[in-house]
Amino acid sequence: MRPTITQYFEQLGLSQQLLFADGMQERLTEVVxxxxxxxxxxxxxxxxxxxxxLFQGLIAKSSKIAV
Structure with missing residues (x-):
């Protein structure tokens, strides 16, 4: 699944911001x-x-639309 997700974010131009949260469960639990x-x-x-x-992905898509 990771390659598919990575490819999706690369297409959005967000590969630099991609971070998998599976190793951050403890920190995320603390936050919520x-x-x-x-x-x-x-x-x-x-x-x-x-x-x-997903929100970040939508923002990236909407910012690429010419107005």
């Missing part, structure tokens, strides 16, 4: 620990990291 949902949903930190990455 104050949210009530974090206690009942242990996948929340990685899901939020995925959303952030």
């Amino acid at each position: 620990s104050q949210l009530p949902e974090a206690a009942v949903n242990p996948s929340l930190p990685l899901r939020m990291a995925d959303c952030y990455g």
Whole structure:
């Protein structure tokens, strides 16, 4: 899956900003620990990291559109 994700971000011109969060689970958990949902949903930190990455991808796509 990583090669596919890497290729996708390279196409968006974001390969320099690509960071896989699987090694950062502890830090991500700490960041969201104050949210009530974090206690009942242990996948929340990685899901939020995925959303952030997708958001960055959308921003990159929209900034390339000529106005």
